[in-house]
Amino acid sequence: MSTVIDRDAEQANQREQWEGGANIGHVVQPGELDLSHDVILYLDDITVSFDGFRALNKLSLAIDAGELRCIIGPNGAGKTTMMDVITGKTRPDEGKAFFGQTLDLTRMSEPEIAHAGIGRKFQKPTVFEQHTVFENLELAMKADKRVRRSLFARLTAEEGDRIAAVLERIRLAGAADRSAGLLSHGQKQWLEIGMLLMQEPKLLLLDEPVAGMTDDETERTAELFVSLAGEHSLVVVEHDMAFVEALGGKVTVLHEGSVLAEGDLAAVQNDQRVIEVYLGR
Numbered sequence: 001m002s003t004v005i006d007r008d009a010e011q012a013n014q015r016e017q018w019e020g021g022a023n024i025g026h027v028v029q030p031g032e033l034d035l036s037h038d039v040i041l042y043l044d045d046i047t048v049s050f051d052g053f054r055a056l057n058k059l060s061l062a063i064d065a066g067e068l069r070c071i072i073g074p075n076g077a078g079k080t081t082m083m084d085v086i087t088g089k090t091r092p093d094e095g096k097a098f099f100g101q102t103l104d105l106t107r108m109s110e111p112e113i114a115h116a117g118i119g120r121k122f123q124k125p126t127v128f129e130q131h132t133v134f135e136n137l138e139l140a141m142k143a144d145k146r147v148r149r150s151l152f153a154r155l156t157a158e159e160g161d162r163i164a165a166v167l168e169r170i171r172l173a174g175a176a177d178r179s180a181g182l183l184s185h186g187q188k189q190w191l192e193i194g195m196l197l198m199q200e201p202k203l204l205l206l207d208e209p210v211a212g213m214t215d216d217e218t219e220r221t222a223e224l225f226v227s228l229a230g231e232h233s234l235v236v237v238e239h240d241m242a243f244v245e246a247l248g249g250k251v252t253v254l255h256e257g258s259v260l261a262e263g264d265l266a267a268v269q270n271d272q273r274v275i276e277v278y279l280g281r
């Protein structure tokens with residue numbers, strides 16, 4: 001139960017960030033991300049204990065630049081905790097976590113990590129319901145500390161174009177002037193993804209993005225993610241196997257805080273250990 005409350009607090013943090021309230025020390029410039037070995041995220045032997053219980057147990061993982069990776073595994077496997085470590089919310093007891101070749105995530109604050117180019121989508125949408133879709137994207141862009149400008153400054157033509165491009169991408173171009181509160185659950189999820197995209201993240205972390213979506217919305221979300229790969233790297237946690245299949249990327253199975261299996265979906269689905277702990281339930 002306590003974790004639920006905790007995650008709500010985390011969403012409040014996210015809102016604070018959108019609203020420009022986060023206090024950022026050293027602002028990492030996007031150019032500082034060193035992708036010379038084509039690996040954007042590298043976790044090595046990460047251990048996280050909660051009162052002696054190992055939520056992550058020597059977890060090692062590498063994500064390539066531009067990759068679309070799915071993480072699956074039973075409840076409590078450590079998937080969300082892994083995202084907490086990557087975003088600096090939870091500090092590992094042991095192990096290394098690097099963004100590109102040089103940025104040590106275990107030594108950066110949450111806002112520094114966000115501004116280095118790691119965007120996170122939480123399970124519940126956290127859009128500003130009383131604002132329009134367009135305004136939500138505008139707010140997300142202006143909360144971006146790499147661009148030092150006032151919330152009240154007029155949009156430049158280039159900024160307007162960027163918002164239009166994101167609206168198109170998240171299939172909300174026809175709803176730009178609608179209050180976000182009136183959107184369907186799926187559309188709110190897309191809007192929040194759009195808000196992340198306004199900050200031009202290099203790596204996107206998405207925790208159960210299609211939970212509660214209709215089949216049609218789920219399919220469209222898969223298309224969106226596939227279209228984002230390459231330009232962005234994505235790590236997607238999901239239980240919906242049809243969605244994982246539609247994404248088509250490499251799949252990592254977590255179990256008891258470690259990697260149990262890794263490969264394409266067909267291979268992990270035929271892995272006897274994976275069937276026992278997860279798929280055969």
Ligand SMILES: Nc1ncnc2c1ncn2[C@@H]1O[C@H](COP(=O)(O)OP(=O)(O)OP(=O)(O)O)[C@@H](O)[C@H]1O
Pocket residue numbers: 003006050055073074075076077078079080081082
């Ligand atoms: N802040 C915390 N304090 C204590 N235990 C925690 C905390 N966060 C996570 N845990 C525990 O760590 C384990 C891993 O949890 P985590 O939320 O990472 O799993 P998950 O793979 O995301 O599961 P799900 O599929 O249900 O979302 C669970 O047993 C959970 O109860």
Ligand SMILES: [Mg+2]
Pocket residue numbers: 079080081207
């Ligand atoms: Mg989780």
